[in-house]
Amino acid sequence: MPRLITAFSNPIVKQVGKLREKKHRRREGLFIAEGLRILTEARQQGYIPEILFFSADVSHPLLDELVAETEAAGGDVIETNADILHKLSGKDNPQTLLGVYPAFDTSLDRIDRSQAPLWIVAQALRDPGNLGTILRTGDAVGAGGLILVDDCVDPFSVEAVRASMGALFTQRIATCAWDAFLGWLRAGDGSLIGTSLDATQDYQQPRYTAPAFVLVGNEAQGLPAAYEAECDILVKIPMLGKADSLNAAVATAVMAYEVINQWRR
Amino acid sequence: MPRLITAFSNPIVKQVGKLREKKHRRREGLFIAEGLRILTEARQQGYIPEILFFSADVSHPLLDELVAETEAAGGDVIETNADILHKLSGKDNPQTLLGVYPAFDTSLDRIDRSQAPLWIVAQALRDPGNLGTILRTGDAVGAGGLILVDDCVDPFSVEAVRASMGALFTQRIATCAWDAFLGWLRAGDGSLIGTSLDATQDYQQPRYTAPAFVLVGNEAQGLPAAYEAECDILVKIPMLGKADSLNAAVATAVMAYEVINQWRR
Numbered sequence: 138m139p140r141l142i143t144a145f146s147n148p149i150v151k152q153v154g155k156l157r158e159k160k161h162r163r164r165e166g167l168f169i170a171e172g173l174r175i176l177t178e179a180r181q182q183g184y185i186p187e188i189l190f191f192s193a194d195v196s197h198p199l200l201d202e203l204v205a206e207t208e209a210a211g212g213d214v215i216e217t218n219a220d221i222l223h224k225l226s227g228k229d230n231p232q233t234l235l236g237v238y239p240a241f242d243t244s245l246d247r248i249d250r251s252q253a254p255l256w257i258v259a260q261a262l263r264d265p266g267n268l269g270t271i272l273r274t275g276d277a278v279g280a281g282g283l284i285l286v287d288d289c290v291d292p293f294s295v296e297a298v299r300a301s302m303g304a305l306f307t308q309r310i311a312t313c314a315w316d317a318f319l320g321w322l323r324a325g326d327g328s329l330i331g332t333s334l335d336a337t338q339d340y341q342q343p344r345y346t347a348p349a350f351v352l353v354g355n356e357a358q359g360l361p362a363a364y365e366a367e368c369d370i371l372v373k374i375p376m377l378g379k380a381d382s383l384n385a386a387v388a389t390a391v392m393a394y395e396v397i398n399q400w401r402r
Numbered sequence: 403m404p405r406l407i408t409a410f411s412n413p414i415v416k417q418v419g420k421l422r423e424k425k426h427r428r429r430e431g432l433f434i435a436e437g438l439r440i441l442t443e444a445r446q447q448g449y450i451p452e453i454l455f456f457s458a459d460v461s462h463p464l465l466d467e468l469v470a471e472t473e474a475a476g477g478d479v480i481e482t483n484a485d486i487l488h489k490l491s492g493k494d495n496p497q498t499l500l501g502v503y504p505a506f507d508t509s510l511d512r513i514d515r516s517q518a519p520l521w522i523v524a525q526a527l528r529d530p531g532n533l534g535t536i537l538r539t540g541d542a543v544g545a546g547g548l549i550l551v552d553d554c555v556d557p558f559s560v561e562a563v564r565a566s567m568g569a570l571f572t573q574r575i576a577t578c579a580w581d582a583f584l585g586w587l588r589a590g591d592g593s594l595i596g597t598s599l600d601a602t603q604d605y606q607q608p609r610y611t612a613p614a615f616v617l618v619g620n621e622a623q624g625l626p627a628a629y630e631a632e633c634d635i636l637v638k639i640p641m642l643g644k645a646d647s648l649n650a651a652v653a654t655a656v657m658a659y660e661v662i663n664q665w666r667r
Contacts, residue, residue: 376542
């Protein structure tokens with residue numbers, strides 16, 4: 138049976154509230170995901186929360202199933218209210234349920250490139266919304282996952298999980314240094330595809346082959362020149378206006394859809 | 403000569419700080435843009451700030467030009483510090499300069515569709531980051547501007563201006579109700595292109611003609627069925643994974659690049 142907790146001073150409320158900070162996520166090995174849609178996606182992928190908070194004034198058959206499965210798995214099911222959910226999520230209009238999950242192992246050797254024709258690689262990505270949006274796009278284009286190179290924002294941040302709309306649970310995620318990634322990449326098949334303002338080749342020109350690794354750089358700086366030099370294919374997305382670059386998540390999507398569009402023909 | 407203001411209690415600091423709220427922007431008819439890159443883009447488009455704040459510890463020839471032009475235009479140039487800029491922008495790492503601009507006239511009749519082959523139309527868009535990112539993409543694909551239909555987030559919000567990376571100043575912006583938009587659209591040339599989960603036609607199938615109006619719906623609900631019914635062309639972007647939709651700004655970009663890619667061939 139769910140237990141009722143509505144006090145801000147409750148230790149479990151305090152503990153979960155701290156998971157909005159990276160250092161606490163690291164220490165506890167836990168992260169937060171919110172909303173029926175995302176938690177249902179997680180469940181379909183086999184992820185059951187260790188702790189499930191839900192608002193008492195909501196009823197939905199999918200929520201009942203989540204509650205039952207969380208209890209069956211030995212998880213802690215907590216009935217609460219909108220004020221507590223607001224405190225836990227940091228959102229003005231919080232979702233009516235929130236799950237706490239163990240963080241995934243993000244070592245690079247857990248990526249099996251043969252499982253998908255397309256992989257996305259992001260370097261020094263700083264915005265959690267962009268990271269989540271790239272995961273969501275990765276799911277849409279049938280990518281296997283997202284490899285985070287160098288110092289990227291935490292994929293388990295509340296904002297990244299939220300922007301991923303559940304794709305955090307369907308995409309493999311790895312974090313590593315550039316040298317480690319490059320060593321791993323060159324130990325197998327695959328072409329590294331970068332976009333650059335300085336490229337001479339239009340992004341629709343090359344014929345892309347699987348496994349394709351689409352590489353996106355930091356929001357402000359783009360890719361370092363040394364990283365561009367390692368790309369097998371360097372292309373530019375046409376920019377017809379005054380600006381010289383796209384949002385990182387947008388550029389990733391435009392590039393990834395070109396790759397899969399070629400394969401769909 | 404710039405005047406020095408470093409007190410939070412200064413009336414102009416208080417006044418500009420309030421512009422982060424929509425009701426104050428509306429009342430004052432002013433909005434905030436930040437950073438040398440965006441303010442320089444604005445200047446190139448002929449927009450000079452009424453008030454220019456800059457941090458004393460920065461020097462750049464483009465800043466000198468901005469200061470000179472703002473003073474020449476009768477604007478108020480204020481030297482300040484990072485604490486004040488943090489307060490005004492709401493950002494932990496604020497830009498070193500910040501301009502206050504008069505809001506644009508966003509009436510639909512200021513849009514001249516003959517000025518561009520492509521226009522973006524967003525309906526009930528709620529996220530300021532998405533709005534700004536769509537403006538930035540609009541600039542990149544050579545769109546003429548963004549028509550905001552129904553109750554969209556304010557394009558002059560600090561977050562939207564920031565995400566637009568200056569495209570707020572290069573793209574025309576109109577706000578109107580759906581019926582007004584439809585009346586205006588049908589009074590001239592142009593096809594309305596919507597994306598829908600229920601569409602049977604792949605987005606690469608139709609041949610798009612100018613002027614093309616790419617319509618994107620609300621982040622959570624997508625387009626209302628009645629709005630989809632008004633589209634001349636209704637297409638679906640392939641979704642190869644578990645999720646059934648893309649981020650709104652990403653979907654807009656994927657669709658808009660397909661349109662211009664056809665025209666580039």
